Amino acid sequence: MRITRKAAGAAAAAVTVALTLTACGGAADSAEPGSAEKVSTDEDITISLAWWGEPARAEMYEEAVDLFEEEHPNITVQTQFQDWDAYWTARATEAAGGALPDVIQMDLSYLRQYGATGQLLDLGGQVGVNLDTAGVDDSLLGSGQIDGSQFGVPTSTNTLSLFYNADALEKIGVEPLAEGYTWDDLNAWMEKVSKAGAGEDPVIYSGADYTGTFWFFLQWLVQQGVTPFTDDGQLGFDEAQMTEWLNKGQSLRDAEAFYPIKQAKQLEPLGGFHVNESASEASWDNFLAGYVAESGQDIRMLPMPSGENGPQQFWKPSMLLSASAETEQPEAAAALIDFLINEPEVGAIFGTSKGVPAVAEQRDAMKVEPGSVDEKVVQYEEDVADVVTESAPVPVEGFGEIEAEFKRLGEELQYGNVTVDEFVTQWFSFADGAVKQS
Known part of the structure; x- marks a missing residue:
């Protein structure tokens, strides 16, 4: 765990803690909009903020928090961040003790798991008082609601992309995939890249095992x-x-064409694509900023492979901001969320690193320059808009747990510790107990 400014306190428990919430009960009744009190400007207030991400994101958050504290001199924000896995392990431990950070960077995958079990504050009462959500599209804002309670406010949107390192491909003499490629085309291309990159020092692999991502x-x-x-x-x-x-990746696993899992674990929270040892990476489009910053290479984007009926991608809130139900400073927590989603200067700081901002004022403040990362992400989303034809899958309660188990078993599959059939049997057995019926 990395803990940054103004030492936020003791570290969370070890990563062996299960990603399971022990709190009982369900979501609280919906808060009446405008029922909160205005945040105090007199008393000294301290709140905590936690997020997942790499060091580049941490620098952006610190800059944004500095601006917030300048505007709210009586409020001190203690910050901390971890990589993805450690982040959710820490949150599960805190949730079990009713001690979540005041403001939490939230993923759609975990919203129901935390919101429907009474762990998150219904921000509805803060709307119109300390929190302005008018700039967020209604359908996007709805992704942060459960049974009428506003448990998260989306900060931005994104969709999936296949990133590739144009410099690495030129070095090994392989052409990028052509648009309209299929999953089979992707496999053939990845095998070709790994063969061409085998003689480089360090070796250039095709990419990570994409089948292990839920x-x-x-x-x-x-x-x-x-x-x-x-x-x-x-x-x-x-x-x-x-x-x-899962069998789509078996021939590539057999040929050792994927980036080795052992090396990947040693690099976390970065990956082979960040350090120019991998020529491609499938991920959310907002990852472009981190890839460019870490690699220093010419990183480009393609839509995901086409299926039987074409690409058919979907938009997803890249992340949300939530507040703990146990916070002693709900007004200050809401004020921080408001600042992070609405303040134009925050949009200029983050650009598209967390996705394309949900609020127009932040999009307009991004200072998009020709050839910049922000321009590329915005342009990518415009280019793929015609293939983003499907609704994002609505996560079930327990989604975070089954996603984490899928990732764990994916790593075991890459290590050769389980077969595809064993993966599937074990995952469905786990999911049978983890997925809670609404």
């Missing part, structure tokens, strides 16, 4: 016309479909 599996399901989760909060896919998906 959101990519969901993307593929959507392309097959499958709704991943049912309206009553259950799985909408079966073992045969997951087996088919």
Whole structure:
């Protein structure tokens, strides 16, 4: 764990703690809009803020927090950040003790797990008092709601992309994929890249094992016309479909064409693509800023592979901001969230590193320059808008746990510790107990 400004206190418990919430009960009744009190400008207030990400994101948050403290001189913000896995382990530990940070960077995957179990503050009462959400599109704002309670405010949007390192490909003499490529085309290209890069020092691999990422599996399901989760909060896919998906990467695993998992674990929170040892990486489009900053290379973007019915991608809130239900300073927490989603200067600081800002004033303040990372992300989202035809899968309660288990088993598959069939059996056994019916 990395703890930054004004030492935020004791570190969270070890990473062996299960990603399970022990709090009982459900979400509180919806707060009446405008029912909160205005944040105090007289008393000294201290609140905490936590996020996941790499050091580059931390620098941006610190700069934004400095601006907030200048505007609210009586409020001190203690900050901390971790990589993705450690972040959610720490939050689960804190949630079990009713001690979540006052303001939490939240992912859609975990919103129901925390919101529906009484861990998050309903921000509805803060709207119109300390929190202005008028600039957020209603449909996007709705992604942060559960049963009428506003448990998170989206900061930005994104969609999936296949990134590639144009400099690395030129070095090894391989052309990029052409738009309209399929999953089979991707596999053939990755095998070609790994063969061409084998003689480099360090070796240049094709990319990470994409089959071990749950959101990519969901993307593929959507392309097959499958709704991943049912309206009553259950799985909408079966073992045969997951087996088919995982087997897509088996020939590449056998050929050792994927970036080695052992090296990947040693690099965390970075990856092979960050350090120019991998020629491609599938991820959310807002990752471009981090990739460019860490690699120093010419990083470009393509839509995800096409399925049987075409690309069929979806928009997803790149992240949300939530507040702890146990915060002693709900007004100050809401004021910080308001500042982070609305303040134009914050938009200029982050650019598209967290996705394209949800509020127009922040988008307008990004100072988009020709050829800049921000311009490329905005242009990418404009270019793929015609293939973003599907709704984002609505996560079930327990989504964070089943996603983490998918990732864990994906690593075990890469190490060779489990087969595809064992992966599928173990995952469905785990999901059977983790997915809570709404």
